[in-house]
Amino acid sequence: MNTKKLITRTLFLLFLVTMLIAILVPFFAFLATSLYSSSEVYQYPRTMMPRFTYDMKITWEDDMYQLSVYEDDIEDYELKIYTNSPEKLRIYLKKQYSVQLTDEEIVADFSKSKDGTAVYMQYKKDLLYNFKTFFTITSNADKAIMNSIIAAGWTILISLSIGSMAGYTIARYRIKWKKQINLSLLIVRMFPMVAVSIPMLVYLIRMGLNGTMFGLAIVYSVGNIALTAWITNSIFQGISVELEEASLVFGANKIQTFFKITLPLAFPGLVACSMYAFLAAWNDSIVALILSNSNPTLSLLIYKAIGMSGDIQLAAAGAVILVTPSLIFTFIIKNYINQLWGDVKF
Amino acid sequence: MEYLKLTNLTKIYLKKIIAVNNMDLSIHKGEFLVLLGPSGCGKTTTMRLIAGLEAATEGDILLEGKSITGLAPKDRDVSMIFQSYAVWPHMTVYQNIAYALKLKRMSKKDIDIRVKETAKMADITEYLDRNPTNLSGGQRQRVAVARAMAVKPKLFLMDEPLSNLDAKLRVAMRTDLKKAHELLGSTTIFVTHDQSEAMSLADRIVVMNMGVIEQIGTPNEIYHDCETMFVANFIGAPPTNFFDVEIAVSNDNVMVKHGMFEFAVAKEIEASLRKYAGKIVVLGVRPENFDILPVGKGLLDSKIEFIEPQGSHTVVVIDIMGKHHKIISTGTFELKVGQEIGIDINQNNFFFDKESGKRIR
Ligand SMILES: Nc1ncnc2c1ncn2[C@@H]1O[C@H](COP(=O)(O)OP(=O)(O)OP(=O)(O)O)[C@@H](O)[C@H]1O
Ligand SMILES: [Mg+2]
Numbered sequence: 001m002n003t004k005k006l007i008t009r010t011l012f013l014l015f016l017v018t019m020l021i022a023i024l025v026p027f028f029a030f031l032a033t034s035l036y037s038s039s040e041v042y043q044y045p046r047t048m049m050p051r052f053t054y055d056m057k058i059t060w061e062d063d064m065y066q067l068s069v070y071e072d073d074i075e076d077y078e079l080k081i082y083t084n085s086p087e088k089l090r091i092y093l094k095k096q097y098s099v100q101l102t103d104e105e106i107v108a109d110f111s112k113s114k115d116g117t118a119v120y121m122q123y124k125k126d127l128l129y130n131f132k133t134f135f136t137i138t139s140n141a142d143k144a145i146m147n148s149i150i151a152a153g154w155t156i157l158i159s160l161s162i163g164s165m166a167g168y169t170i171a172r173y174r175i176k177w178k179k180q181i182n183l184s185l186l187i188v189r190m191f192p193m194v195a196v197s198i199p200m201l202v203y204l205i206r207m208g209l210n211g212t213m214f215g216l217a218i219v220y221s222v223g224n225i226a227l228t229a230w231i232t233n234s235i236f237q238g239i240s241v242e243l244e245e246a247s248l249v250f251g252a253n254k255i256q257t258f259f260k261i262t263l264p265l266a267f268p269g270l271v272a273c274s275m276y277a278f279l280a281a282w283n284d285s286i287v288a289l290i291l292s293n294s295n296p297t298l299s300l301l302i303y304k305a306i307g308m309s310g311d312i313q314l315a316a317a318g319a320v321i322l323v324t325p326s327l328i329f330t331f332i333i334k335n336y337i338n339q340l341w342g343d344v345k346f
Numbered sequence: 347m348e349y350l351k352l353t354n355l356t357k358i359y360l361k362k363i364i365a366v367n368n369m370d371l372s373i374h375k376g377e378f379l380v381l382l383g384p385s386g387c388g389k390t391t392t393m394r395l396i397a398g399l400e401a402a403t404e405g406d407i408l409l410e411g412k413s414i415t416g417l418a419p420k421d422r423d424v425s426m427i428f429q430s431y432a433v434w435p436h437m438t439v440y441q442n443i444a445y446a447l448k449l450k451r452m453s454k455k456d457i458d459i460r461v462k463e464t465a466k467m468a469d470i471t472e473y474l475d476r477n478p479t480n481l482s483g484g485q486r487q488r489v490a491v492a493r494a495m496a497v498k499p500k501l502f503l504m505d506e507p508l509s510n511l512d513a514k515l516r517v518a519m520r521t522d523l524k525k526a527h528e529l530l531g532s533t534t535i536f537v538t539h540d541q542s543e544a545m546s547l548a549d550r551i552v553v554m555n556m557g558v559i560e561q562i563g564t565p566n567e568i569y570h571d572c573e574t575m576f577v578a579n580f581i582g583a584p585p586t587n588f589f590d591v592e593i594a595v596s597n598d599n600v601m602v603k604h605g606m607f608e609f610a611v612a613k614e615i616e617a618s619l620r621k622y623a624g625k626i627v628v629l630g631v632r633p634e635n636f637d638i639l640p641v642g643k644g645l646l647d648s649k650i651e652f653i654e655p656q657g658s659h660t661v662v663v664i665d666i667m668g669k670h671h672k673i674i675s676t677g678t679f680e681l682k683v684g685q686e687i688g689i690d691i692n693q694n695n696f697f698f699d700k701e702s703g704k705r706i707r
Contacts, residue, residue, distance in 0.1 A: 245399050246432035248419040250446035250497065260445075264436045 033316035035127050037098035041313050045073075054097050056121050060113040065089060069097070086110070098129035130317035137314075138305045141298070147213055148282055148298040149325075154217030155224060155281035156274045162221070163228025164270060168262075170229065171236035182233065188226035196222055197287040204291060211292045219291060220281045228273045235269035236262070271336035278329055283322070298322060347411070348372035349533055350396070350501060355405035357391050365391040367557035369405070373535065378527055380544040381537045383554035384580065389537040390429075392554075393503045396535065398422050409500060420449075425499040427507040431490040433478040439465075439489050440474040446497045460496055467526060468492035484515045491523070495530065502527075502534040508543065520547060541581055545569070553577050572696055575703040578630045584661060584672035586630040590700070595623040602629060605667050607646040612693045618706050619697060627706060630696040636673040637690040638662070638681075644688030653681055664689065 028048075033041070035050035055070035057077045064084045068077035081092055086106040093099040093106075101109075101123070113119040126132075135141045166185075170178060200219045201210065209215030239262060247257040263270075285303040288296060296304065302318035309315075355369040366388040373379050381389045394400040396407060398419035407415045414422050425446070434442055440461055447457045465471045468488045478486055487507060494502060507523070508516045524547055527534055538544050544551050545565040553560040553568060553576070560580075561573040572578040578586040594601040594608075600616045600623075601608055611619055619627070641647050651670060654661040660675045664687070673689070675681065697706040 240430060240432065242428045242430050242432040243434055245419075246426070246428060246434070247445070248399065249397050249424065249426045250493070251420045251449035252445075253418065253420060256449070261434060265434075 030316045030319055033313055034130055034320045036313045036316075037096065037125055037129065038311070038313065039069075039096045041311075047072075050125075050127070052125055052127070054099060054123050054125060056123060058110050058113045058119045058121065060116065065110055065113065067092075093123070094129075097123070098125045098127075099123045100126045100129070130313045131321065134305065134314055134317045134321065137309060138301050140296075141301060144296050144298045144301040145325075147292075147295060150213040151216045151220070151288075151297055152278045152281040154214050155220040156277045158217055158221040159224035159228045159277045160270060160274055163225040163273070164232040164266070166225070166229035167232030168236050170233045172241070182230065185226040185230045189223050191223070193219070193223060193284065193287050194290070197290045201291055211295050213292070213295075213297075216288060216292050216297070217281065219287055220277070220284065224277045224280050227276055231273050231276075232266065232269060235266050239265045268336040271333045275330065275333060279326065282326055348408075349375040349377070349410060350535075351406075351408040352392075352396075353406045353408070355392070355395060355407065356403045357388070357395055357400060358403045364557050366395065369557075369559060371552065371559065371562070373533060375533055376531050378524070378534045378536065378547055378549045380548035380551045381535060381554060382539065382541060382544040382551050382581075383560075384539060387554045388557040389539075389554060390505055391557075393426070393505050393535065393537055396422075396501070397424055397426050397503055423499055424501040424503055425494040425497050426503040427490045427494050427505065429506045429509060431486045431507075431510075433486050433489050433493070435477070435479050438475055438477055439470060439481070439492075442478065442489055443474075443493045443496050446493070450497070464492045464496040467495065467529070469522075483510055484519065487511060487519060491526070495526065495532075498530075500533065502532050504534065504536045506537050506539070509538070509540070516543070523547065541583070553580065555580070570694075572630070573705050575628060575630065575698045578632075578696055578698070582632060584633050584674075586632050586696070587636075587671040587673070588698075589629045589631070589666075590626050591629045592626055593619050593622040593624065595620055604629070607691070609645060609691065611697075615697065615706070622706070626700055628698040628700050628703075630698060631691055632694065633661070633672050633674040634659075634676070635692050635694045637692060638673070638675050638677060639688040639690055641686045641688050644690040646689050647686060648689055650681060650683055650685045650687060653683055 032048065032050050037051070040047065040051060055077075057068040057070070059066045059068075061082070064082045066079060066082045067089065068079045070076070071078050080096075081089070083089060083092075086103045089106055089110070090101055090103055093101060109121055110119065138144070169175070170182060175181070197219050200222075204210045204215040204218070207215070209218070243265065244257050244261055247261045248254070252260060283299055285297070285299040288300040289303070292300070299322055302315075302322055305318055306315040350371075350373040352369050352371040355366055355371075356364070357366040358364050369392065381392060383389055391400060395402050398414070398417060398421075402415055405415075406413055409422070409424075433439075434445070437445065443461045443464060444457050447460055452460070461474070462471070465474055468491050470485065470488045470492055473481060473485060473489070478489060481489065487510075490507065494504075504523075508519050511519060520543060523536075526532075536544075536547060545568075548565055550562060550564055551568045552562050555576050561568060561577045563571065563573075568577060568581055572581065572586070575588070579588070589604050592603045594603050599610050600619050601610055637644065646666070648664040648666055650662055651665050652663040654663070658676075660681065662673050662675050662681060663670050664673060665671075666689075681687070698704065699706055
């Protein structure tokens with residue numbers, strides 16, 4: 001009896017830890033990568049923690065600066081580059097180590113070595129270097145962020161209003177083929193968005209919505225309306241009809257009842273639904289590529305930037321930029337998500 | 347004049363399920379009427395029809411002489427206590443009670459006065475700021491009652507309001523409900539399938555079965571003067587014992603003949619039973635209308651099969667021609683299982699037409 005309990009507990013803990021690792025390790029890995037400098041990315045073995053400072057040694061030989069960097073694995077300074085041009089050094093330090101210095105600073109620091117003694121310096125790495133680079137190589141990132149927010153907003157609005165109405169109808173009214181309709185909602189989800197977006201492009205061009213965020217949101221909503229209807233259906237079913245009927249008896253009409261009783265009770269669920277809609281719009285880059293290439297969303301911008309530069313740390317920085325608003329959004333609505341499966345009915 | 351009047355009220359669900367069938371009912375002002383019947387007999391449907399939550403298939407509902415059949419629930423001036431209480435979980439107790447008052451556009455001050463007044467009556471003053479989610483079943487029930495009282499409706503509808511409470515609380519709440527009813531002088535329709543609840547609360551009881559009214563009467567009438575076999579069987583625990591008997595008319599006497607016993611019927615009923623001469627009717631005898639005597643002294647002899655002591659009385663199960671019958675003994679006889687006893691049937695009994703189940707009077 002007791003051993004059985006112990007085994008279940010252990011298994012449960014193991015499961016929990018595995019889940020945590022599976023979620024946290026990749027997250028931590030790309031967060032760390034986004035903070036790496038170029039040299040760290042190609043270093044082997046990789047360090048888990050990004051470095052914050054570099055210890056450097058500069059000597060003056062053969063009329064050239066000899067730059068060595070302390071490497072932990074060999075526990076000694078390793079010669080990296082020799083040149084007499086401060087500008088080259090500056091660029092090298094920036095590109096390889098994310099250390100941002102001006103030419104003057106370099107000359108000031110390095111010229112002390114000219115009398116034959118080695119100069120030891122500790123330089124701070126610019127941790128946000130990758131993020132800055134990301135915004136400089138992608139010219140219109142702020143516009144793209146706005147676009148993403150607008151597209152996500154419209155998607156939430158469209159799929160929630162239409163989807164929850166459908167969900168309410170399916171939950172409350174006796175309609176024929178209820179089960180089949182419910183199932184077909186999921187089938188809509190099965191179509192890949194890419195397949196939907198190509199014919200949609202034709203319609204959007206006809207309507208003049210091609211390249212607009214509203215047009216994009218319409219396409220995102222196609223699949224999301226179905227999902228929202230599916231989820232809200234069970235939410236509304238979970239709200240006892242008697243709660244609504246009580247409102248009717250106590251002097252409210254149907255519309256008042258919906259807004260004062262049904263909607264507040266369904267609210268946590270609807271908020272959670274809005275997260276699905278948000279994520280669908282926020283994370284998509286393929287549909288945006290087809291429908292709105294010239295006016296990209298953040299996700300599309302990152303997708304393209306990664307394709308162009310090929311630097312893994314830039315890709316990671318882009319991913320962090322993309323995921324941060326999602327995390328903020330989730331954080332804002334976290335109370336509702338936890339409530340979602342709590343007791344609406346009793 | 348009747349306060350609430352149902353005429354020909356009929357509700358058919360999905361074109362085939364007849365939930366309420368041609369119901370006629372009148373309720374006086376200030377009356378506490380209980381709808382009693384087995385599960386599925388249409389009690390809830392009747393309530394919902396009166397509240398307007400269900401549209402009548404046929405018939406009319408008149409409140410104070412005016413038809414309310416076509417009105418929306420909110421315009422009917424009735425309030426309802428639901429079986430699940432239906433207290434809104436996203437509002438505080440105060441907001442729950444104030445909801446209807448706000449919709450009536452009462453002033454904030456009046457609402458406050460009314461809410462506090464009713465909360466005091468329902469004894470929930472200390473919970474006013476709480477959320478119903480963290481109230482006990484009994485407390486939630488009180489909130490539902492307070493919410494219903496606050497609007498001062500023309501009619502209270504209560505659909506098994508006590509059925510979710512434990513036995514003890516139920517009895518306590520029932521007294522409270524009755525008190526509140528007397529205090530407010532409100533007109534109430536109360537649904538239950540618990541007869542002791544019905545008996546103790548009702549001014550009049552309506553016994554329903556399969557969508558029709560079997561009998562309307564005071565608790566005493568319902569128990570002691572059953573109109574139909576259904577009522578005799580449904581009301582009373584243990585239920586009425588039924589015997590198929592033949593009516594034999596010989597010269598002046600009208601005799602009841604059963605395989606095990608025969609006796610002459612009471613004078614009052616003779617005339618009606620004469621018509622059944624030679625036919626089979628059903629004799630119904632309440633468990634307490636048997637007398638236990640020593641063997642050979644009674645109408646018939648029988649053997650005790652089981653004994654179920656209940657404290658104040660004892661339920662004795664006897665065997666009469668292979669059928670078990672439950673009778674009640676209040677005597678202090680020492681009874682044992684397997685014991686042979688004599689049984690007497692006194693004249694407090696009912697005769698029913700075997701075909702229609704109607705009382706022969
Ligand atoms: N919405 C509905 N659709 C179809 N049939 C219904 C509906 N509501 C009730 N019925 C049927 O109508 C009949 C009467 O139901 P009702 O709920 O009035 O019974 P009740 O007397 O309240 O029973 P209980 O004591 O179990 O609550 C039942 O046969 C029930 O199955
Ligand atoms: Mg019912």
